[in-house]
Amino acid sequence: MSPVMLYDVLIATAATLYMVIASTVFAIAIGLPLGTLLFSSDKIKPNPILNKIIAAIINISRSIPFIILLVALIPFTRLVVGSSIGIHAAMVPLTLGAAPFFARLVDNVYRSMSEGLVEAGFSMGASSWQMIKHILLPEATPQLIHAVTVTAITLVNYSAMAGTVGGGGLGDLAIRYGYQRFNLPVMLTTVAILVIIVQALQMIGDRLAKRLSHT
Amino acid sequence: MKIRLKRALFPPKGLPPRSCIQLVISMIKLTGLNKSFGKHIALQDINLSIHSGEIFGIIGRSGAGKSTLLRCINRLEEPDTGHVYVDNEEITHLKGLQLRKTRHKMAMIFQHFNLLHSKTVYDNIALPMRIQGLSEATIKQKIMELLPLVELSEKLDAYPSELSGGQKQRVAIARALSTSPSILLCDEATSALDPETTDAILELLKKINQTLNLTIVLITHEMDVVKRICNRLALMEHGKIVEETPISDVFNNKDSIARSMLYAQLSPELPQCIQRNLSQEPDDRLPLVRIFFEGHGATVPFISKTSRDLNMDINILLANVDRFENLTCGVLIAALSTNGEHLQRFIQQCEQHNLTVEVLGYVTSDVI
Numbered sequence: 237m238s239p240v241m242l243y244d245v246l247i248a249t250a251a252t253l254y255m256v257i258a259s260t261v262f263a264i265a266i267g268l269p270l271g272t273l274l275f276s277s278d279k280i281k282p283n284p285i286l287n288k289i290i291a292a293i294i295n296i297s298r299s300i301p302f303i304i305l306l307v308a309l310i311p312f313t314r315l316v317v318g319s320s321i322g323i324h325a326a327m328v329p330l331t332l333g334a335a336p337f338f339a340r341l342v343d344n345v346y347r348s349m350s351e352g353l354v355e356a357g358f359s360m361g362a363s364s365w366q367m368i369k370h371i372l373l374p375e376a377t378p379q380l381i382h383a384v385t386v387t388a389i390t391l392v393n394y395s396a397m398a399g400t401v402g403g404g405g406l407g408d409l410a411i412r413y414g415y416q417r418f419n420l421p422v423m424l425t426t427v428a429i430l431v432i433i434v435q436a437l438q439m440i441g442d443r444l445a446k447r448l449s450h451t
Numbered sequence: 452m453k454i455r456l457k458r459a460l461f462p463p464k465g466l467p468p469r470s471c472i473q474l475v476i477s478m479i480k481l482t483g484l485n486k487s488f489g490k491h492i493a494l495q496d497i498n499l500s501i502h503s504g505e506i507f508g509i510i511g512r513s514g515a516g517k518s519t520l521l522r523c524i525n526r527l528e529e530p531d532t533g534h535v536y537v538d539n540e541e542i543t544h545l546k547g548l549q550l551r552k553t554r555h556k557m558a559m560i561f562q563h564f565n566l567l568h569s570k571t572v573y574d575n576i577a578l579p580m581r582i583q584g585l586s587e588a589t590i591k592q593k594i595m596e597l598l599p600l601v602e603l604s605e606k607l608d609a610y611p612s613e614l615s616g617g618q619k620q621r622v623a624i625a626r627a628l629s630t631s632p633s634i635l636l637c638d639e640a641t642s643a644l645d646p647e648t649t650d651a652i653l654e655l656l657k658k659i660n661q662t663l664n665l666t667i668v669l670i671t672h673e674m675d676v677v678k679r680i681c682n683r684l685a686l687m688e689h690g691k692i693v694e695e696t697p698i699s700d701v702f703n704n705k706d707s708i709a710r711s712m713l714y715a716q717l718s719p720e721l722p723q724c725i726q727r728n729l730s731q732e733p734d735d736r737l738p739l740v741r742i743f744f745e746g747h748g749a750t751v752p753f754i755s756k757t758s759r760d761l762n763m764d765i766n767i768l769l770a771n772v773d774r775f776e777n778l779t780c781g782v783l784i785a786a787l788s789t790n791g792e793h794l795q796r797f798i799q800q801c802e803q804h805n806l807t808v809e810v811l812g813y814v815t816s817d818v819i
Binding site (some may be wrong): 350360366377378450 | 551578
């Protein structure tokens with residue numbers, strides 16, 4: 237591999253990491269409140285209409301294949317970022333693709349918690365917000381970290397697809413050099429780097445969750 | 452507050468005069484409660500009054516509706532019809548902040564403790580106080596006050612996973628007491644604990660009932676728990692209260708189901724070797740009888756006297772004695788040396804002395 241090629245690989249790796257980390261953060265920012273609202277509208281302060289609306293939004297957006305979402309969101313992306321190509325443009329569909337996925341995971345995490353905890357909170361006269369702040373979030377933290385790990389790894393996958401529509405990053409590199417120009421070393425290198433990124437994310441997530449878990 | 456002082460001071464004719472004046476203040480009153488889950492009827496016309504400062508036990512099998520009943524008191528369950536009064540205030544239709552404020556006056560402990568695993572003992576006890584918005588200084592002071600009572604002083608920084616079941620329930624009790632409630636609701640609080648730990652937790656509940664004048668409502672399926680600490684009990688079956696009585700009156704009522712449950716719990720198991728050889732046919736075998744006695748129905752003079760009068764040997768195989776409030780009662784299983792007519796006369800003697808007797812069966816003499 238030439239030094240120029242190596243430089244391209246490094247740049248692409250940095251771009252992928254940047255895309256994944258930033259869109260994970262945005263996906264959490266949208267997905268955590270959405271998932272919490274989905275759970276609380278069912279179990280804490282029942283509101284069947286709100287619950288069904290949120291569930292519908294999550295289900296519909298999760299059923300759209302990511303590659304279609306990527307293309308369908310182009311006008312919206314242009315509106316937000318000002319361009320439909322490049323690393324920042326890719327972050328819009330990545331965030332919107334991962335947020336409902338993360339919201340569903342958050343809901344599942346709460347559901348796997350003992351119902352008795354919510355009951356105990358009610359018996360203490362906690363308000364909905366107190367229930368979330370004092371009981372749900374602290375008790376779910378280790379499981380929520382696992383959910384973040386799964387989401388980040390899914391975003392590594394999605395970011396490769398985003399590369400095909402000009403998003404940049406390792407996926408873009410693998411397709412342009414590896415697939416279209418039959419450059420096997422570049423292809424293998426990108427795959428190896430992706431494997432390392434996924435392994436690292438999983439390891440960091442597991443360690444963090446373990447440190448915060450007291451069970 | 453509705454005080455039945457007049458009745459206590461001037462009992463109406465027909466009622467025996469009370470030896471001491473009792474003030475009965477109603478803390479919880481339930482009237483006409485009904486609740487069903489789909490087709491399943493959980494509560495049926497429940498009327499109940501629980502006095503201030505008493506320990507009230509609700510006993511019944513699982514599925515009898517006692518858990519639903521307990522949860523109607525703090526409105527974790529909504530009754531379909533009926534009224535719930537706490538401290539003479541109707542709370543049946545309270546919503547939002549008012550309901551939460553009412554719940555601040557009550558506390559609840561659970562079978563599976565429901566502690567937060569992510570928080571230390573300190574933070575678990577602090578939780579309801581933080582929910583009520585107390586200052587951290589007040590919280591710390593209150594926790595330091597509570598720790599000796601629940602004997603947890605060394606475990607302040609431990610996480611629940613490092614504690615035993617009994618210690619977890621102590622944390623839950625401390626958490627419940629932290630906001631100085633006037634009512635403590637116990638949902639099968641000792642059912643997940645071993646016998647010794649159960650004893651200790653019951654002692655603790657009794658202690659806090661006396662020292663803090665806390666009204667305790669507990670539900671359980673174990674007669675042992677009720678008999679040990681409750682002042683009054685209600686027996687539930689299929690969503691209905693079938694019996695409600697002070698513990699001390701249980702033995703005065705021959706038809707009481709609670710009484711037969713107490714006896715069943717008191718009665719020792721027959722050893723396997725006797726159980727296997729027990730026959731319902733008299734033939735040449737010896738009768739095995741079970742006699743329940745209570746209070747002054749003192750048995751030993753009765754046994755020896757009857758033995759002389761009827762000229763028979765009474766061979767005591769097993770016996771058990773217990774105390775409920777101020778009443779001693781017990782059970783004994785004995786083999787009689789003769790059969791037929793003598794057995795009938797023995798049963799008559801027992802009935803004359805107000806003892807409950809039952810013939811368990813007949814065994815050959817070599818078994819015993």
